[in-house]
Amino acid sequence: MNYREGVCISTEARINDRIRVPEVRLIGPTAEQIGVVDIDTALRMADEFGLDLVEIAPDAKPPVCKIMDFGKYKYEIAQKAREARQNQTHIIVKEVRMRPKIESHDYETKRAHIEKFLRGGDKVKITMQFRGREQTRPELGYKLLQRLAQDIAEFGFVEFAPKQEGRNMTMVLGPTKRKTEAVAEQKAARKAKADAQAEQTD
Numbered sequence: 001m002n003y004r005e006g007v008c009i010s011t012e013a014r015i016n017d018r019i020r021v022p023e024v025r026l027i028g029p030t031a032e033q034i035g036v037v038d039i040d041t042a043l044r045m046a047d048e049f050g051l052d053l054v055e056i057a058p059d060a061k062p063p064v065c066k067i068m069d070f071g072k073y074k075y076e077i078a079q080k081a082r083e084a085r086q087n088q089t090h091i092i093v094k095e096v097r098m099r100p101k102i103e104s105h106d107y108e109t110k111r112a113h114i115e116k117f118l119r120g121g122d123k124v125k126i127t128m129q130f131r132g133r134e135q136t137r138p139e140l141g142y143k144l145l146q147r148l149a150q151d152i153a154e155f156g157f158v159e160f161a162p163k164q165e166g167r168n169m170t171m172v173l174g175p176t177k178r179k180t181e182a183v184a185e186q187k188a189a190r191k192a193k194a195d196a197q198a199e200q201t202d
Contacts, residue, residue, distance in 0.1 A: 014055045015070050016043065019063070024055070027066040036062060093123045093172070100128060100140040107144075111151055118156040118175045128162070128169040141169045149173070 019039060026034040026042050029049055037045075046053040046067045054073070057064035094117045096110050117124045126148065128141035145162045152173065159174035 013070075014058070015052050016046070019053060019055050019065065021063055023062050024053075024065040025060065025062055027056075027064065029067045031066075042067075093125050095125045095127060097127045097129055098141075098144065100130065100134050100137065100144060102144070111148065114148070114173065115152055115155050118152060118173060119177075121175050121177055121181070123159065123175065124156065124173045126171045126173065128171075130167050130169070135167060138164060138169060145169065145171045 021039060023036055023038045024042050026037050026045070028034050028045075029051055034045075042053050042065055049067055051067050052070040053065050054068055054070050055063050055065050094114075096114055096117075098107075098110060102110070114124050114126070126145060128145060130138065130141060134140070142162050149156075149158050149171070154176070156173040156175050158171060160170070160172035162169050162171040
């Protein structure tokens with residue numbers, strides 16, 4: 001269904017001689033209200049314009065029809081649907097694995113990855129993996145996750161607090177910025193970079 005000019009248009013609308021009612025409320029090709037006319041008059045007017053008669057509100061009394069290019073209309077609807085799909089934002093949950101006794105440089109590398117994911121508007125699941133005797137010291141993993149949450153506080157927040165699951169402890173971080181905002185900022189940054197490069201080549 002699509003709403004256009006205050007009435008509901010079905011993509012499966014009946015057109016031309018498939019409209020089997022004695023009279024219709026007619027809308028002209030430029031959205032002017034023509035009024036109630038018999039179906040033959042409506043079909044003749046559509047034919048004179050070289051357009052289609054499309055039933056856009058079948059449940060109205062009488063049904064509402066509009067004179068339009070139905071092929072063009074269906075194409076526009078398909079284009080809008082395609083654009084809507086392209087503009088949809090999908091929040092992805094990234095996963096980063098760590099060990100309680102992680103080396104400092106490895107920690108900084110993983111922290112940078114997590115920050116990048118959050119800046120991009122995605123959620124991040126941190127999985128702390130305990131092996132061997134590490135399983136007897138879960139507080140080490142908990143403290144590391146708390147430290148991580150503080151280190152990335154500018155870009156994310158703790159959506160699900162650390163939770164022990166067998167040999168692992170997990171925590172989920174959510175981005176402080178919505179996915180749409182992050183995507184828009186990334187596009188703007190890429191455009192600004194491209195514009196700057198273009199100025200340098202001129």
